Amino acid sequence: LWKNLYEKAIQESAKKDLVVDAIHSFAPAFTPVSYTAPTMGVSTRSKQVVVAPLSDTHVGDKVKGEQIGGLNSYDIDIFNRRLFGWATLLLQLVELRRTFVPIDELIVPMLGDMISGDIHDELARSNIANCMEQMIRGANLIAQSLMLIAPHFKTVTIPCVVGNHGRMTRKPPMKDKYMDWDYLLYQWVASFCKNQKNITFDIPKSFINTFDVYNQTILMMHGDSISGAGSNMSIARAITSLRGVFQYRNSVANELGTERGTIHFDSAMIGHFHRIDEIDIGTGELHICGCMKGPDEFALQRLHTASKPKQLVTYWHPNYGYVGKEVIYLNRYDDKVSNFSEDIPSLWADLISE
Numbered sequence: 001l002w003k004n005l006y007e008k009a010i011q012e013s014a015k016k017d018l019v020v021d022a023i024h025s026f027a028p029a030f031t032p033v034s035y036t037a038p039t040m041g042v043s044t045r046s047k048q049v050v051v052a053p054l055s056d057t058h059v060g061d062k063v064k065g066e067q068i069g070g071l072n073s074y075d076i077d078i079f080n081r082r083l084f085g086w087a088t089l090l091l092q093l094v095e096l097r098r099t100f101v102p103i104d105e106l107i108v109p110m111l112g113d114m115i116s117g118d119i120h121d122e123l124a125r126s127n128i129a130n131c132m133e134q135m136i137r138g139a140n141l142i143a144q145s146l147m148l149i150a151p152h153f154k155t156v157t158i159p160c161v162v163g164n165h166g167r168m169t170r171k172p173p174m175k176d177k178y179m180d181w182d183y184l185l186y187q188w189v190a191s192f193c194k195n196q197k198n199i200t201f202d203i204p205k206s207f208i209n210t211f212d213v214y215n216q217t218i219l220m221m222h223g224d225s226i227s228g229a230g231s232n233m234s235i236a237r238a239i240t241s242l243r244g245v246f247q248y249r250n251s252v253a254n255e256l257g258t259e260r261g262t263i264h265f266d267s268a269m270i271g272h273f274h275r276i277d278e279i280d281i282g283t284g285e286l287h288i289c290g291c292m293k294g295p296d297e298f299a300l301q302r303l304h305t306a307s308k309p310k311q312l313v314t315y316w317h318p319n320y321g322y323v324g325k326e327v328i329y330l331n332r333y334d335d336k337v338s339n340f341s342e343d344i345p346s347l348w349a350d351l352i353s354e
Contacts, residue, residue, distance in 0.1 A: 054272035060134030085333030111271035112163025143192035194302035223272030
């Protein structure tokens with residue numbers, strides 16, 4: 001029986017081999033083509049806008065490599081180096097794209113958790129500085145990065161939202177959520193940059209904000225209000241629910257004859273989850289933006305996960321909306337030199353006068 005089955009299998013295989021050999025021998029082939037060198041400097045009339053979020057910088061946190069198997073280290077000095085790397089590579093990527101498309105506008109959404117904060121006892125013990133110092137040192141360095149970037153664009157827009165690590169209460173507040181060290185950091189960054197007229201800030205007291213890119217409206221929020229351990233399903237569900245809330249607001253306004261709500265969105269950007277991901281939400285994309293800090297003790301011990309320190313760069317077209325992205329990997333700058341100064345004078349106003 002086995003011999004019979006074996007012989008049949010050999011016969012079937014032989015038939016297939018004959019067919020393949022016939023195809024290779026007698027099928028017509030395309031005429032070979034020669035290599036053509038790529039054309040550089042092709043221009044287009046359609047401008048594009050760069051949207052480069054800056055999220056989850058966690059200034060003041062201290063991650064010791066020996067405690068997490070050497071996967072990552074983080075402190076103020078490493079933040080400085082990574083921030084300088086982010087700013088310089090962002091400019092390089094923009095210049096590369098400018099070889100085929102005009103780019104005059106940059107938007108840098110700041111998505112919160114800019115400082116480490118003291119919401120957990122172990123952070124209060126291990127942070128390299130208190131919250132006030134975290135805030136001013138972070139604001140000083142971030143402002144320098146914006147001043148480095150600003151001369152290369154006609155306009156630089158900075159819409160902001162606060163996160164959860166900078167809150168001033170142990171429990172997450174529902175009221176007065178803007179009472180947060182992130183809010184103060186944004187205000188100081190705006191003060192440092194006030195003489196640079198092509199930089200504008202939008203620092204709301206709401207936990208959500210929106211900004212426009214051509215005909216697209218992008219919702220931005222930190223993401224700590226989303227439950228479900230950061231799964232794509234729970235995140236998409238939360239964004240869909242918010243869209244329904246805004247529609248409900250418009251419906252009530254119609255019934256009462258009052259002004260319709262102005263909050264609507266096509267795409268969304270959030271931070272908080274310390275990874276880069278993208279979810280299709282029908283009208284656009286939901287971008288989960290990266291983290292400058294990288295993996296820490298909590299991520300490894302409680303979540304058993306680690307994501308490289310990285311930030312997102314996206315490109316937007318006037319007709320097609322979101323048309324592409326690139327990722328800046330920040331740990332490559334850990335051993336590089338930063339041109340940003342970390343020095344804070346005893347009189348903070350001297351930073352502005354300088």
